Structures are given as structure tokens and as C-alpha cells.
Amino acid sequence: MARRSTQAASEGTDKAKPVTSYDVAREAGVSQSAVSRYFTPGASVSARTRAKILKAVNKLGYQPNAIARSLITRRSSLVAVVVANLGFNPEFTSILGQSLSARGLNTLLFTLDHESDADHVIDQLWQYRVAGVVAAVTLPPRHVDMLSQREIPLVFVNRAYEEVPVNSVSCDQSEGERWLVDELCAAGHRRIAIVSGPEDSPVSRQRVSSAAERLANAGVKPVEIVVADFTYQGGREAMRKLAAGPARPDAIICANDMLAIGCMDEARHALGLRIPEDISIVGFDGSAPGQWASYDLVTIRQPTNLMVDAAIDMLMARIDDPQLITEKRVFSGELVRGASARLADT
Amino acid sequence: MARRSTQAASEGTDKAKPVTSYDVAREAGVSQSAVSRYFTPGASVSARTRAKILKAVNKLGYQPNAIARSLITRRSSLVAVVVANLGFNPEFTSILGQSLSARGLNTLLFTLDHESDADHVIDQLWQYRVAGVVAAVTLPPRHVDMLSQREIPLVFVNRAYEEVPVNSVSCDQSEGERWLVDELCAAGHRRIAIVSGPEDSPVSRQRVSSAAERLANAGVKPVEIVVADFTYQGGREAMRKLAAGPARPDAIICANDMLAIGCMDEARHALGLRIPEDISIVGFDGSAPGQWASYDLVTIRQPTNLMVDAAIDMLMARIDDPQLITEKRVFSGELVRGASARLADT
DNA sequence: CTGAAAGCGCTTACAG
DNA sequence: CTGAAAGCGCTTACAG
Numbered sequence: 206m207a208r209r210s211t212q213a214a215s216e217g218t219d220k221a222k223p224v225t226s227y228d229v230a231r232e233a234g235v236s237q238s239a240v241s242r243y244f245t246p247g248a249s250v251s252a253r254t255r256a257k258i259l260k261a262v263n264k265l266g267y268q269p270n271a272i273a274r275s276l277i278t279r280r281s282s283l284v285a286v287v288v289a290n291l292g293f294n295p296e297f298t299s300i301l302g303q304s305l306s307a308r309g310l311n312t313l314l315f316t317l318d319h320e321s322d323a324d325h326v327i328d329q330l331w332q333y334r335v336a337g338v339v340a341a342v343t344l345p346p347r348h349v350d351m352l353s354q355r356e357i358p359l360v361f362v363n364r365a366y367e368e369v370p371v372n373s374v375s376c377d378q379s380e381g382e383r384w385l386v387d388e389l390c391a392a393g394h395r396r397i398a399i400v401s402g403p404e405d406s407p408v409s410r411q412r413v414s415s416a417a418e419r420l421a422n423a424g425v426k427p428v429e430i431v432v433a434d435f436t437y438q439g440g441r442e443a444m445r446k447l448a449a450g451p452a453r454p455d456a457i458i459c460a461n462d463m464l465a466i467g468c469m470d471e472a473r474h475a476l477g478l479r480i481p482e483d484i485s486i487v488g489f490d491g492s493a494p495g496q497w498a499s500y501d502l503v504t505i506r507q508p509t510n511l512m513v514d515a516a517i518d519m520l521m522a523r524i525d526d527p528q529l530i531t532e533k534r535v536f537s538g539e540l541v542r543g544a545s546a547r548l549a550d551t
Numbered sequence: 552m553a554r555r556s557t558q559a560a561s562e563g564t565d566k567a568k569p570v571t572s573y574d575v576a577r578e579a580g581v582s583q584s585a586v587s588r589y590f591t592p593g594a595s596v597s598a599r600t601r602a603k604i605l606k607a608v609n610k611l612g613y614q615p616n617a618i619a620r621s622l623i624t625r626r627s628s629l630v631a632v633v634v635a636n637l638g639f640n641p642e643f644t645s646i647l648g649q650s651l652s653a654r655g656l657n658t659l660l661f662t663l664d665h666e667s668d669a670d671h672v673i674d675q676l677w678q679y680r681v682a683g684v685v686a687a688v689t690l691p692p693r694h695v696d697m698l699s700q701r702e703i704p705l706v707f708v709n710r711a712y713e714e715v716p717v718n719s720v721s722c723d724q725s726e727g728e729r730w731l732v733d734e735l736c737a738a739g740h741r742r743i744a745i746v747s748g749p750e751d752s753p754v755s756r757q758r759v760s761s762a763a764e765r766l767a768n769a770g771v772k773p774v775e776i777v778v779a780d781f782t783y784q785g786g787r788e789a790m791r792k793l794a795a796g797p798a799r800p801d802a803i804i805c806a807n808d809m810l811a812i813g814c815m816d817e818a819r820h821a822l823g824l825r826i827p828e829d830i831s832i833v834g835f836d837g838s839a840p841g842q843w844a845s846y847d848l849v850t851i852r853q854p855t856n857l858m859v860d861a862a863i864d865m866l867m868a869r870i871d872d873p874q875l876i877t878e879k880r881v882f883s884g885e886l887v888r889g890a891s892a893r894l895a896d897t
Numbered sequence: 898c899t900g901a902a903a904g905c906g907c908t909t910a911c912a913g
Numbered sequence: 914c915t916g917a918a919a920g921c922g923c924t925t926a927c928a929g
Contacts (some may be wrong), residue, residue, distance in 0.1 A: 226922070237900085238899070254898080268674060268677055271923095273622050278924065303636075306662075306671075312660045334616070475844075497816055499816055581915080583907085615907075616906050617907095619908090625921070
């Protein structure tokens with residue numbers, strides 16, 4: 206004891222002891238329960254008590270301990286946001302975080318390198334008793350079930366899960382690809398190639414198969430389908446392969462904007478092709494760089510803000526009522542008629 | 552009671568009750584303390600007990616409750632990552648999150664719209680008793696003090712705080728700008744303009760003043776300094792202003808890559824200038840788009856991976872020992888001799 | 898409206 | 914090595 210107080214006296218940089226609701230109660234001359242109620246929306250506290258507590262709170266600089274609150278209420282104000290490293294629009298995470306914050310929720314961010322790292326993520330978010338999960342990655346059905354059993358609301362973004370009833374908001378990939386294919390065909394393109402994203406990416410698979418199907422309907426068989434990863438370099442290499450192939454295409458449908466940008470750069474700067482005179486290139490996403498003057502992509506813009514808002518609305522509704530029925534919301538994309546492809550006049 | 556059990560019997564979708572360490576203890580036939588020790592690295596548990604617990608853990612699917620653990624240990628495994636909306640490299644957040652995760656820490660992400668939203672952020676991260684903070688934004692001294700008093704380790708990234716002793720890791724902005732200025736001058740540029748970022752951005756201020764100073768040393772007075780925000784559009788508008796100005800520059804130093812990209816697009820696509828024949832443009836950051844073939848920027852590449860690793864090392868060391876003395880680590884950038892500027896041969 | 902008391906699920910001296 | 918017990922800082926019936 207003596208030693209301890211000596212230490213305390215000699216150290217000017219003593220750690221500030223956190224203020225608890227008991228400290229506030231003592232200062233205000235009320236019970237600890239009253240202090241707690243003060244911070245509980247809708248709890249009954251008289252105006253007089255309220256005033257005393259407010260004063261003490263300000264004087265002591267009290268902030269309720271969210272950890273203790275979560276322990277007793279068995280639910281935190283944390284929302285897990287799970288994204289893939291190269292997956293979605295980077296701005297997506299940012300917008301989502303800000304929207305959550307505006308609603309009093311905090312963002313626990315998980316960035317997956319491979320979608321298979323999900324095991325670890327699921328453990329973590331369960332350990333923290335998150336209030337909900339927004340996932341822009343594919344989660345194995347096992348994990349979806351686990352969350353549902355534990356009544357942790359889950360909303361997918363751009364992952365439809367046709368086979369399982371899950372909440373999701375997405376952009377209509379098929380419709381978008383149909384629009385792109387129709388535009389290319391209407392402008393007379395017939396030698397059309399497709400650059401796919403990674404084969405384990407559901408988004409890529411859906412876009413590629415929708416495009417291929419629409420082409421088939423139009424009686425067009427893709428001259429080639431090249432698989433790449435969702436990177437700039439992947440786009441460049443895909444373009445190189447296509448140019449070296451037996452039948453050079455006159456139009457390329459890329460599974461996303463990043464690939465389209467890579468294709469364009471390779472076509473122009475390595476192969477000396479003019480766009481769209483020699484070759485047309487279209488993407489998908491509506492990402493910012495795709496709209497830069499150097500690219501000016503023909504693409505499908507996903508309504509990111511709408512999708513984020515919808516996802517959060519759905520999540521909040523299910524945090525309030527975990528029994529709420531499953532819902533899938535699908536937004537149309539928006540055709541951006543840029544200059545990276547030769548299109549028919551309208 | 553009767554009502555409750557009736558309900559339970561009639562509802563097949565009953566919420567799975569979370570498993571606690573008491574459940575595991577009962578199942579394993581040991582005390583709850585033993586279970587707790589099992590999950591405490593270095594705690595003494597006999598091999599026999601360990602085996603019994605492991606079995607029960609697997610059978611019940613037990614996961615320790617991180618919230619309860621944080622309450623008692625008074626520290627969570629959460630690290631707050633505070634970034635500005637348009638601030639740093641978007642990949643930075645991603646790399647940081649993954650590095651933290653690899654060290655068993657979770658990321659609580661705060662995206663600030665204006666650096667003034669910091670008040671709210673500080674409250675939140677304190678309420679969650681985060682183990683540490685990595686900030687890529689400027690925090691008012693008041694907040695820095697608050698964290699230090701509460702012994703929450705704080706590391707700034709690219710915010711030097713000359714006046715206060717704080718931990719920071721940064722890229723040497725001045726050195727980088729000196730290199731760029733020297734390269735431009737050596738190649739004979741004399742009519743040099745500067746495109747600055749927002750005036751409340753310390754990063755921009757430091758880059759601009761370093762460049763201006765080095766130019767002054769070389770006897771060159773900038774033909775103009777234009778202020779823009781750190782966006783593509785900002786770059787385009789800045790270029791437009793410069794072209795309309797009295798003395799068109801033959802070289803432009805931009806406060807970051809994004810501005811340089813905007814300038815290049817405006818110069819080429821709106822003004823019909825050739826780069827670097829008609830005008831040289833340099834940036835700063837080493838961002839991915841700056842390296843795309845359409846831009847191929849002359850810029851300074853910040854060693855993002857090194858900086859993130861250093862920041863986490865510093866943070867971890869201070870989580871282990873909060874008294875550890877303050878340290879500033881400054882890394883050199885790397886000159887990228889791209890094709891966006893006419894440079895002297897070496 | 899208010900206070901005393903139980904309890905959320907852990908960790909950690911403490912005694913054996 | 915092991916278990917009983919106290920306690921982290923809250924919320925929330927419960928009784929007044």
C-alpha cells in the first residue's frame with residue numbers, strides 16, 4: 206500500500222482513471238441506476254435528476270462504457286463490413302462506413318484476401334457480438350446458417366444466392382450485360398470477345414454468362430473468352446492474348462471497368478490500336494477512373510449510393526426485428542454511353 | 552413459465568443460446584476458471600485438463616466472448632483506423648486492416664468527411680476501449696492529449712506534428728519535392744506552376760512549400776500556384792486555369808497523383824497539348840492509376856507497405872508498453888521516372 | 898420517478 | 914495445477 210501511494214505521488218504522468226457511472230452518481234447525489242437511465246433513451250428520469258446528472262457528467266467527462274453495455278444487452282453497436290481485397294468499388298466501403306456512422310453504428314472492417322478466409326472473420330464478428338453484417342463477398346452456406354441461428358442480421362451486396370433465402374441488394378448484372386450486348390450488336394459488331402474475371406468470382410460469372418447468353422440470342426458466338434483476375438495487369442494481359450489469338454475481335458466485353466481500362470491501355474499503348482475505330486471495349490461498374498477522359502468507358506454504372514442506403518435500411522430493420530422476412534432488392538444499373546466503343550446513333 | 556415453454560416447444564426457429572465458459576466447464580467436468588485459463592496464453596493447465604476442455608469446446612462450438620473479456624481486462628483487441636474520405640491511398644486502409652488482422656487485432660474503421668468530425672470519433676473509440684489508434688488524419692492537440700492521458704497508443708501516418716511529441720511514420724515529402732524540382736530544373740524547365748491541394752491539408756501544404764522553397768533556391772519563381780481539392784475534377788480545373796492564365800507554364804508540380812492525372816487529361820483532351828512535349832506534369836504518391844500506361848507519371852512513390860508495417864510495429868510496441876518513448880519514423884520516397892515529364896537523361 | 902440488487906461472461910489473484 | 918470467489922461497468926426487472 207505504502208509503496209503504491211509513493212509511486213502515485215511521484216509520477217506526474219499517472220494514467221487517468223476512467224470515470225464510471227458510480228463516479229457520476231456520487232458526484233450528482235443520485236443512484237447509479239439513475240445515471241444509467243439517463244443514458245437510456247425513453248427511460249423515465251425527472252427533470253431535476255436529469256439536470257444534476259448532466260452537470261456531473263460534464264464535470265467528470267463521463268462516457269458510458271460501450272463494452273459493459275454490450276455485455277449486458279448482449280448486442281453491440283458494431284456492424285461487420287466484409288469486403289474482398291480486389292472486389293468492389295473502394296468507395297463502397299467508405300460510403301458504407303459513413304452511413305453506418307450517421308445511424309450511430311460503428312464499422313468493424315474485415316478485408317478478405319481470399320474469400321476462403323471467411324472462417325476467421327465469422328469467429329471474430331461473433332466474438333464481438335456484432336449487431337449485423339454487411340457482406341460484399343460470398344459466404345459459405347454454413348456461415349449464413351450460423352448467423353441466422355444466432356439472429357445476427359446479414360445483408361449481401363451484389364451476391365444474390367439464388368438457392369438460399371438471404372437478404373441482398375444488388376445491381377442487375379444480366380440486364381446491364383444485355384444492354385451492352387445490344388448496343389454492340391446494333392452498331393454492327395460481330396467479332397466479339399469476352400474478358401472474364403476470376404472463375405471463383407460469382408459477380409464475374411454472372412456477368413460473363415449473361416453476356417454470352419445474350420450474344421447467343423443474337424446469333425453471335427464469342428470469338429474467345431479469356432480469364433483474367435480483376436486487375437489492371439489482368440486486363441492488359443487479356444488484351445495481349447486476344448491480339449495474338451487467331452481471330453482478333455472488333456469488340457471486347459470486360460467483366461469490370463478495371464479490366465476494360467487495362468485492355469484499353471494495352472490496345473493503345475502496346476498494340477497501337479485506335480479506340481473505338483479499331484476496336485470497341487466496354488466494362489461494368491461505373492467506377493471513377495472509367496469516366497476519366499483517357500478512357501471514357503461505355504459501361505454500366507451501379508447505383509452505389511442507393512445500394513448502400515438500401516443495404517443499411519434492410520439491416521437496421523432486421524436489427525429491430527430479427528424475425529423480419531428475407532428480401533432481395535435488385536436495382537437497375539445505368540448505361541453510360543462513353544467513347545470507348547463504337548455505338549449506333551440513337 | 553408454462554407459457555414460455557409452450558412457446559419454446561412451438562417455435563422451431565428458436566434462437567441458439569450462446570455457449571459460455573460455464574457450459575464448457577460443465578461438459579468437461581472442470582471449473583470455469585480452468586476453461587478461462589485454457590484460452591489464456593501462458594496460463595498453467597495440465598495436459599489432461601486441456602484435452603477434456605478441447606473436447607468440450609469442439610462439441611459445443613464454444614467461442615470466448617470478446618466483450619466480456621474486454622470488460623475485465625479493460626482493453627479490447629480493437630484498433631481504430633481513422634482516415635479521411637479523400638485522403639490517402641485507398642489501398643492503405645486495406646493493407647492496414649489485413650496487417651492488423653494478421654496480428655490478431657480487429658479494425659474499427661472511421662472515415663472522416665471533414666477532419667473536424669474528429670470529436671465524435673474520439674468519443675466512439677474511447678467508449679470501445681480500443682487498444683490503439685492509427686490516424687491518417689490530423690487530430691487536434693486536445694484529442695492527442697486525451698488519448699495519451701488514457702494511455703491509448705496513437706500512431707500518425709503522414710502527419711508529422713512538428714510541435715508535439717507524437718508517434719508517426721511518414722514519407723519524406725520535402726525530399727521528394729526536392730527531387731522533382733531538381734529533375735525539372737535539370738531538364739531546363741523554368742516556367743513552373745504548382746497545383747496545390749486543399750489549404751487545410753497539412754500534406755498538401757508541406758509538399759507545396761517544399762517545392763516552392765527548392766524552386767526559390769534554384770532561382771525560379773513559380774509562375775502561378777493554383778489551389779484545388781484532391782480530386783480528378785480539381786486537377787482538370789486547375790489545368791484549365793493555368794492554361795487561361797497570363798503565362799502558360801511548361802511544367803506543373805501537382806500536390807498528388809490524382810491532381811496530376813486530372814491535369815494531364817485536361818491538357819490532352821481539352822487543350823490539345825502533348826505530354827511531355829508541350830508540358831511536363833509531375834505528381835506525388837505513387838498511386839496505381841498514376842502508373843497506368845495512359846499516364847505513366849513522374850512521381851514520388853511512397854513505400855506504403857513499409858509505412859504500414861512500421862506503424863503497426865510501433866503501435867504494438869506501445870500496446871505492450873504504454874510508457875514507451877515517442878518516435879518518428881520518416882521513410883524516403885522513390886522517384887519514379889515516368890513519361891509525363893521531359894527529364895534530363897542520366 | 899427512484900434505488901438496491903442481480904447478473905451479463907469473462908479474468909485473475911488467492912488459497913489449496 | 915486447480916477451484917471458489919470477487920469484480921470489470923453496465924442494464925433492467927422489481928419494489929417502493
